[in-house]
Amino acid sequence: MNIQGIGMVSALGRGIDSLETVLETGPIAPSMIEVPFRPALFPVYAVAKETLKDKTALSRMRRADRFSKMAVLAAIDALQNAGIELHDPARTGVVLGTAFGPHPTVFSFLDDILEFGDDAVSPTLFSHSVHNAAASYVSVALGLAGPAMTLTTFTDPFHQSLLLAQTWLDQGVCDSVLVGGVEECGTVMEYIVSRKLRIADDETNIQPFFAEGGPSVIPGEGAVFFLLGREPAGPYSVQFGQIGSKAEPAPDLWIVDFECPALPSSAPAGCWSHLAGSMPTSTAVSCAAGALILKNGTVYSQTSLVKIETVQPMQIGCIGHKKTNIYLGKS
Amino acid sequence: MSLPSTVLITGMGAVSAAGIGIPATLKAFQRPRREPAPVTRFESLLTFPVFEVENLPAPPELKKMRTYALALTAVSEALEQTGLSNLKGRRVGIALGTTVASQLNDLEFYNAWRSNYAAPMEAVDRFLSGNLAAFIAKELGVNGPAITVVNACSSGADAIGAALGWLQSGLCDMAIAGGADELNRIPLCGFNALGVASAEACRPFDKNRSGLNLGEGAGVMVLETEPSAAARGAESNLLLAGYGSAVDAYHLTAPHPEGRGLRRAIAQALTTANVRDDEIAFINTHGTSTLENDKVEGSTLADLFGNTPMLSTKGYTGHTLGAAGGLEAVFTALGLREGWIPASAGFETSDEETGVIPVREKTKVHGACALSTSLAFGGSNAALVIKYRK
Numbered sequence: 001m002n003i004q005g006i007g008m009v010s011a012l013g014r015g016i017d018s019l020e021t022v023l024e025t026g027p028i029a030p031s032m033i034e035v036p037f038r039p040a041l042f043p044v045y046a047v048a049k050e051t052l053k054d055k056t057a058l059s060r061m062r063r064a065d066r067f068s069k070m071a072v073l074a075a076i077d078a079l080q081n082a083g084i085e086l087h088d089p090a091r092t093g094v095v096l097g098t099a100f101g102p103h104p105t106v107f108s109f110l111d112d113i114l115e116f117g118d119d120a121v122s123p124t125l126f127s128h129s130v131h132n133a134a135a136s137y138v139s140v141a142l143g144l145a146g147p148a149m150t151l152t153t154f155t156d157p158f159h160q161s162l163l164l165a166q167t168w169l170d171q172g173v174c175d176s177v178l179v180g181g182v183e184e185c186g187t188v189m190e191y192i193v194s195r196k197l198r199i200a201d202d203e204t205n206i207q208p209f210f211a212e213g214g215p216s217v218i219p220g221e222g223a224v225f226f227l228l229g230r231e232p233a234g235p236y237s238v239q240f241g242q243i244g245s246k247a248e249p250a251p252d253l254w255i256v257d258f259e260c261p262a263l264p265s266s267a268p269a270g271c272w273s274h275l276a277g278s279m280p281t282s283t284a285v286s287c288a289a290g291a292l293i294l295k296n297g298t299v300y301s302q303t304s305l306v307k308i309e310t311v312q313p314m315q316i317g318c319i320g321h322k323k324t325n326i327y328l329g330k331s
Numbered sequence: 332m333s334l335p336s337t338v339l340i341t342g343m344g345a346v347s348a349a350g351i352g353i354p355a356t357l358k359a360f361q362r363p364r365r366e367p368a369p370v371t372r373f374e375s376l377l378t379f380p381v382f383e384v385e386n387l388p389a390p391p392e393l394k395k396m397r398t399y400a401l402a403l404t405a406v407s408e409a410l411e412q413t414g415l416s417n418l419k420g421r422r423v424g425i426a427l428g429t430t431v432a433s434q435l436n437d438l439e440f441y442n443a444w445r446s447n448y449a450a451p452m453e454a455v456d457r458f459l460s461g462n463l464a465a466f467i468a469k470e471l472g473v474n475g476p477a478i479t480v481v482n483a484c485s486s487g488a489d490a491i492g493a494a495l496g497w498l499q500s501g502l503c504d505m506a507i508a509g510g511a512d513e514l515n516r517i518p519l520c521g522f523n524a525l526g527v528a529s530a531e532a533c534r535p536f537d538k539n540r541s542g543l544n545l546g547e548g549a550g551v552m553v554l555e556t557e558p559s560a561a562a563r564g565a566e567s568n569l570l571l572a573g574y575g576s577a578v579d580a581y582h583l584t585a586p587h588p589e590g591r592g593l594r595r596a597i598a599q600a601l602t603t604a605n606v607r608d609d610e611i612a613f614i615n616t617h618g619t620s621t622l623e624n625d626k627v628e629g630s631t632l633a634d635l636f637g638n639t640p641m642l643s644t645k646g647y648t649g650h651t652l653g654a655a656g657g658l659e660a661v662f663t664a665l666g667l668r669e670g671w672i673p674a675s676a677g678f679e680t681s682d683e684e685t686g687v688i689p690v691r692e693k694t695k696v697h698g699a700c701a702l703s704t705s706l707a708f709g710g711s712n713a714a715l716v717i718k719y720r721k
Contacts, residue, residue, distance in 0.1 A: 036448040090577065090595060101481065106434050109517065110441045118376040118520045126521030127584050127708060131433055131481035136709030139580040145592065147576035148711060149489060151478040152433050152462055160478045167496035173599070188435075188444060192455055 001166055002331050003226055004176070004234035005082025006288050007074040009052070010222030010276040011045035015077050019285070020292050022275050023300040027203045030218050030277065037191045043202060044185055045220035045277025061137050063124055067102035067184045071134035072141045074223035075178050079142060082227045082234035086144075086176060093174040094135050094148040095165050097157030097181050099280030101131040101150075104186030134182060146174050157181055158283040159324050163243055169230055180225035181281025193219045197278075206274055220277010224284035232331040238294045240287075241315075241327040251317035251327065253299065255286045268311055272300065283320040290316040290328045336499040337557040340569040340717070344408030344509075345661045346401050347548030347648040348382035352408055357665065359647060360673035361693060367532055367544045367649060372397075373516050379528040381514055382546035382649030395457060397547075398432035399466050401654070402511035405549035406467055409507065413553050413565065421559075423473040424503035425464045426494040427551075428486025428510035429653035432463045433479060436517050463511060475503040481653070484617070485576075485707035486510050487550060488656025488715055492574035494554055504559035509657025511549035518652060519545060525584065527621045533650075535618035535643035535675060536625050536689050538682035543619045546649020550658030569664050570718040572700070573604025579710030585623055590631030592712040593704065597635060600702070604716035611639055611716075612698025613672055615663040617706045618643025618689070619650050620677065624706055629685025632704070640696075642689045646676025656705040660715050663703040667719035670696050 012018040012028065022028060032041040052058075052069045057076050061068060075094070079086070086092050106129045112121040127133065132150040139148050147168065153160055158181040165177040185193075193199070200206045200216040228240070254269040272289040273282035293299055299311055318326040343353060348365060350356040359365065367380035389400035410418075440454035461469055464477040476497055480490040487510025494508035522528045522545060529542030554571055577595035579587035586593070601608060614636060617628055620643070632641060644662050651658055666672040675689030699721065705713040 089580070094578075100435065101433060103435055106436055106517075107441060109521070110436065110438060111445075113438065113516070113520055114442060114445065118516070119523060121520045121524045123521070123524040123526075126517075126524055129434070129517070129521070130430065130483050130708050132483050132707070132709040132711060133583060136578065136583055136711070139578045139710065140582075143580055145577060145580050145595065148482075148578045148709070149493065149576070150481045151493075152481050153465060153478060154459065154462055155465070160476060163476055163502065164478070164493055164496065167493075167500045167502070170500055171496060173496075188441070191444070191448065191450075192452075195452055195455075 001169055001228045001240040002232045003236045003238045003291050004084060004229050005078045005227040006291060007077025007081055007225045008288060009047060009070045009074045011047055011220060012276055014051050014073060016081055016288060019288055023272060023289060023292060027275050029203055035187060035190055042190055043200065043218045044190060045218055046185065047221055057141065060140060064137055065102050065105045065128045067105065067182060068134040068137045070223040071096060071180060071182045072137050074180060074225040075138045076141060078178060078225040078227045084233050089143050090145040091175040092144045093146040093168050093177040094138050094144060095161040095177060095179045096135040096150045097161035097281060098131065098152055098183060099154045099157055100183060101152065102129060102184060103189060104184055105129045107188055138178065154280060156320050156324060158281050159243060159320055159326060162240060162326060165228055176227060176229040178225050178227055180223055181284035182223040183221050183279040183281050185219050185221035190219060217278035220279045222276055224288055236291050236295045237331045238291045238328055239331045241329050243326050244324060249315055251315045253311055253313035253316045255290050255316055255318045257282045257286055257320045283318055283326065286318045287326060287328060290318055294328060294330055338495055338498050338571045339555050339557055339560050339567040340552050340571055340664055341555045341560055341565055341567045342409035342412035342553030343661045343664060344405035344551045345658055346384060346405045347651060347658055348384055348546055349647040351387065351404065353665065365647060370514060370519065372514055375516055375519055377519055377523055379523060379530060380532060380544050382544055383514060384547050397513035398429055398463065398511050401513060401547065401549040402427060402463060402467060403470065405551040406507055409551045409553045418471050418473050421505055422475050422503045424475040424494055424497045424506040425468045425477040426480060426490040426506060426508040427464045427467060428480040428482065428490040428656060429463045429512050430481065430483060430486060431512050431515040431518065433481045438516065467507065482711045483708035484652055485656055485705035485711045485713040486653035488660060488703065488705040488713035489576060491552060491657065491660055491715060492576055492713060495571055495574050498554055498556050504556050506554045507551060508554055509549065509551035510654040512547060512651055512653040514545060514547040529620065532677060533620035533645055534677035535620040535645055536629055536682060536685050536687055537678050538680040540620045540625060543621055544649040546651040548648055548651045548654045548658055550654055550661040552660060568720045569668060570720055572606060572718040573600040573716035575599025575714045577712055581710050584708055586627040586706055588627060590627050592710055593628065593631050593706060596712040596714040600714035600716045606700050606716055608636060610698060610700045611636060611702050612696050613666060613701050614639060614641040615659050615703045616641050616643050617704050618645055620645060626684050628704065628706060629687040633686030640690050640694055641687055642672055642675035656713060659703045663701045664717050666696055667701050667717060672696060
């Protein structure tokens with residue numbers, strides 16, 4: 001599967017350039033927000049409201065929630081990044097992976113029930129609380145008429161999304177597939193994260209990998225979409241190879257998701273996904289970083305505890321929460 | 332497009348208001364229609380009739396995880412039919428559709444959070460203990476691909492389609508696929524707000540239909556490549572022959588008036604199955620009994636298939652949301668295997684706008700191929716073709 005274009009919406013801004021800039025210049029500070037569950041300010045890599053303002057792209061989705069808007073903008077940017085025209089909209093599919101879906105919208109709907117009663121809730125909130133609303137908006141915004149699948153797993157939504165896209169391309173169901181990972185971080189999720197993980201004080205205190213008591217994190221949100229096709233196109237000359245436990249040849253660089261439980265020893269390893277905040281679909285950010293590394297021939301400096309030796313990677317392995325790895329190589 | 336691998340259906344399980352298990356379901360299909368009643372499983376001001384599953388066997392630890400209990404019951408029945416005592420050492424994928432079980436929608440937790448911003452974490456822990464596919468994978472001790480499909484009302488059919496893709500690509504040799512959903516206050520309130528919940532028993536495709544009744548259940552298939560089944564001496568006459576999926580790219584909740592996506596999904600399913608439209612013996616429709624769904628689906632199917640016998644089984648089960656595609660795929664396979672389909676419960680008066688007349692009585696099946704269709708929020712459409720090999 002060739003990477004033809006990448007779109008990204010995160011606290012870093014909009015577009016794959018926003019990630020490339022941070023890879024080159026170093027991390028940005030998270031937003032420090034007031035939260036009702038603790039007196040101290042809470043760090044979060046939140047998508048700025050301004051990032052989601054695009055009247056042209058979002059013209060047909062004024063009532064859409066943040067989750068859907070992030071997805072649509074990242075998908076549109078992936079297509080623009082590829083710089084190609086889709087020949088047949090019915091031959092382009094959408095696979096959206098997420099762990100938690102549009103949960104702030106679900107909670108808003110629960111607010112309606114608790115405040116106004118069962119018979120006075122918003123139909124708009126209900127229809128947007130369904131996980132696949134975002135993929136539907138992507139299809140409408142881009143005029144795509146192929147299959148659209150939304151799937152969830154807590155551990156490896158992006159891995160599983162890629163596997164499905166691969167079957168569609170291999171079996172000729174689609175000529176191209178937009179594959180994305182999307183997560184939103186609302187106040188309730190921030191509370192849950194604070195109860196489940198150690199929260200770093202700021203970006204300089206993020207401790208990936210083996211910090212005692214588990215890694216310290218700053219939660220994030222965003223969307224990353226890849227336009228994938230059978231043939232090379234667009235600016236990357238990078239392809240997804242095998243999705244599985246082992247690959248030949250072995251990677252010469254590993255990219256590890258922030259909360260990865262085990263660091264491989266077979267090659268140098270780095271971690272960049274936390275630059276956009278920690279989220280269940282961080283593997284998509286890791287893969288975007290990997291595509292940039294292969295495209296530019298540059299291994300970016302590390303801000304984490306792990307040191308990178310000087311390498312010119314040709315094959316990159318991305319490791320998420322599970323042992324299923326994603327391999328990236330030159331087309 | 333013709334895909335090489337033959338995929339057998341070597342086990343099936345079904346749980347719904349029509350019955351717990353396939354024998355009970357078939358018995359219910361021969362009786363006059365069941366009557367839905369106001370929900371008893373949770374408190375609600377809404378008195379719209381629903382189809383509840385009664386006497387569901389559920390271990391204590393799943394008391395507050397009803398969707399999981401529904402799924403586990405159907406999976407157990409399906410696996411029992413395969414004759415496999417366990418799946419260890421086998422390459423097994425899990426693809427299950429749901430809507431309710433994918434959301435952290437516990438009102439008790441959320442109300443506590445709103446009260447003092449310090450809610451206890453039991454509901455969160457329960458939610459995080461594994462989503463539906465991960466839960467079933469853990470229960471069975473398998474570690475192949477595992478996804479919970481959340482494509483609203485086509486989730487179950489799309490999960491079966493995803494599993495078919497895995498099997499044909501060699502990602503696994505066996506897959507457990509379908510859907511499960513419990514009755515829940517959120518969709519009850521939501522469908523009422525959308526104005527599509529009926530105050531009476533649903534009447535799919537009837538001129539006087541007034542909306543849907545929610546239901547709950549699980550429908551699961553064990554799918555297996557032919558070499559995998561042959562290697563263990565298993566046989567099945569039922570084949571999952573084709574799958575198609577396409578979106579309308581039109582509206583979040585309303586189907587495209589001309590069934591744009593549904594037509595493409597059906598065409599793709601027939602092509603991948605290598606089946607002509609005139610070989611379809613019957614169609615198990617989505618048939619929710621809402622004004623719009625039945626109008627669009629009915630007129631599209633009438634245009635494509637003319638007088639081919641068709642039915643909606645939602646008069647027996649209610650609309651089980653993420654489970655519907657799974658249940659209806661099982662019911663379609665049962666129709667081919669048993670050689671008959673039940674009366675389309677609730678249908679009395681034909682509607683020129685839908686253009687279809689569902690079967691009014693138990694009807695003999697003439698042919699070896701059948702189609703099951705699913706339409707969903709988000710403009711998702713899915714179609715499955717099932718074959719009976721004599």
